[in-house]
Amino acid sequence: MNQHAPPSDSARDPVPEQPGLFELFFAFSKMSLAGFGGVLVWARRAIVEQRRWMTPDEFNEAFALCHLLPGANIVNLSIVFGGRFRGIPGSLAAFFGLLLPPTLIVTTLGILYAHFGDLPGLQRTLNGIACAAVGLFLAVTLRMMGPLVRRKNPVEIGLMVAVFVAVGIARAPLVAVLLIALPLSIVATYLWRKRVAA
């Protein structure tokens, strides 16, 4: 949710307290542990609203880049964010803060699953959770489709549908689809912008 911060906090002088390595580690582990169903909301809350380490605009720019690059968005964000303040040690502190605590939790759950995965009660519960989890994922996808649907750019929507069909229904390998779709999308966006500008 990219709600704009109240004017008071953008008007404030951006004198970010430079976070230290321990601060980076603990800030990211805190937002990670709070982040059921997505860490992004908590990351923005901590970085922009609570600690004021970045202005809303700085945060948006940093996140957009992490979204554009391959890999897990929020993992990339921790590395980019930590690096901006404290170089490579900062990246490592934020990265391990983000990943270490939840990795321990998820591994524990994995061990429990490996031992008790056959219990019918646990199996049924996980089935139910999985149905809801898929629903959450579909809901996020629908929300993200909003701007594209409203823009009504046929090329954009066509590409989106084509990628969905290729990967979701035809089950084509991701590499092949990306190698075709990305250059196509760059050319299409370029032509579309020229047309709109003309």
Added chain:
Amino acid sequence: MNPGLGTYLNLLWTFGLMSLLAVGGANATIPEMQRVAVDVNHWLTNAQFADMFAIAQFSPGPNVLIVTLIGYQVAGLTGAAVTTFAMCGPAGVLAYFVANFFHRSSHSFWPSLIQASFVPVSIGLMAAGGYVLAVTVDNSLAAVLVTLATVLVTVGTRINPLWPLVAGGVLGFMGFV
């Protein structure tokens, strides 16, 4: 379970490569992950894969940690560590250097255009991931209804995402799903 070095290298290579192609976040890689883990390598069954997805969603932290679970299932604790590192390390190093570059250079035409052109591809991939999971998970009418209800409630309200997960778990435990 005593996996050889080959298994670790395979995990490292498979997930390292996958992470560098994971445009639009780890969840966009779900179909590829399932193809590689279930169809190609037979590391997991479809049902196990769906369970891993559920555990990863229900746990705190980035959803990318589904790879930790897959790694554990394939090759124990070392497998979990190797897989997590493979999925986050190479992409993270790339992000570090590219972000530094962008931070130093100012806004220009091509970066913003390239960024915009990633969006439809990434959302198409996410939709594909959701579809593949829904087909895997929703084996009964009740299951389909739980998924649909979650979509409607989540899109329509500002509810904490934990509640649909809890509701799904309770309904599942009681044998409705």
